[in-house]
Amino acid sequence: MSKHSNIVLVGPMGAGKSTVGRLLASRLGFSFVDTDSVIEDRTGADIPWIFDVEGEEGFRARETAVLRDLLEENASMVIATGGGIVTQPENIALLRKLGRVFFLQASLEQLTARTSKDKKRPLLQVKDPKAKIKELLELRAPLYEAAAHANIMTDVRGAKGVVHQICAQIEA
Numbered sequence: 001m002s003k004h005s006n007i008v009l010v011g012p013m014g015a016g017k018s019t020v021g022r023l024l025a026s027r028l029g030f031s032f033v034d035t036d037s038v039i040e041d042r043t044g045a046d047i048p049w050i051f052d053v054e055g056e057e058g059f060r061a062r063e064t065a066v067l068r069d070l071l072e073e074n075a076s077m078v079i080a081t082g083g084g085i086v087t088q089p090e091n092i093a094l095l096r097k098l099g100r101v102f103f104l105q106a107s108l109e110q111l112t113a114r115t116s117k118d119k120k121r122p123l124l125q126v127k128d129p130k131a132k133i134k135e136l137l138e139l140r141a142p143l144y145e146a147a148a149h150a151n152i153m154t155d156v157r158g159a160k161g162v163v164h165q166i167c168a169q170i171e172a
């Protein structure tokens with residue numbers, strides 16, 4: 001086990017990493033860090049702007065830099081990550097070093113419904129977001145599995161139920 005005792009949430013866009021992460025941090029008394037928000041704060045621009053100007057490659061480099069910096073922190077944190085963080089092989093090792101990694105899963109239908117409410121995800125600004133989510137999920141599912149210590153299915157639970165399940169696993 002790593003010397004860090006953080007809780008790290010990985011999974012596709014719409015799995016609930018940010019929503020669950022915030023609630024979980026408050027329940028555990030941990031600080032909450034969302035890598036997407038850290039990147040936006042550091043850049044002084046939102047994710048669509050970063051993708052537009054620096055490309056996905058630029059965004060991925062920023063993501064890895066954030067993970068490296070988080071490893072230097074000593075506070076107990078719940079870390080919500082971006083949905084594509086596992087696409088960089090180096091990140092998988094960094095995530096596992098940071099603490100206990102939970103893969104939040106949801107069905108294609110749920111992911112599509114949950115991400116249809118806003119336009120903040122550049123990769124889903126396409127004609128058929130459901131097909132894009134499916135394609136990304138097929139590519140990334142083995143990577144989430146490789147990063148994670150445990151999987152949580154979120155379809156049948158609201159965010160509070162997911163928090164409860166993670167807490168039960170931590171305490172077990």
Ligand SMILES: Nc1ncnc2c1ncn2[C@@H]1O[C@H](COP(=O)(O)OP(=O)(O)OP(=O)(O)O)[C@@H](O)[C@H]1O
Binds near residue numbers: 012013121154
């Ligand atoms: N367990 C859940 N049940 C129902 N709705 C949920 C659940 N978890 C999250 N949601 C809703 O789904 C939407 C997306 O959630 P959220 O932004 O937390 O996903 P995310 O995994 O952080 O996505 P991204 O990778 O794009 O950052 C939000 O509207 C949130 O309220």
Ligand SMILES: O=C(O)C1=C[C@@H](O)[C@@H](O)[C@H](O)C1
Binds near residue numbers: 012013047082083085
């Ligand atoms: O799945 C992805 O590749 C992404 C997910 C979001 O969390 C953001 O990190 C960004 O929109 C890219």
Ligand SMILES: [Mg+2]
Binds near residue numbers: 017034081
């Ligand atoms: Mg998020």
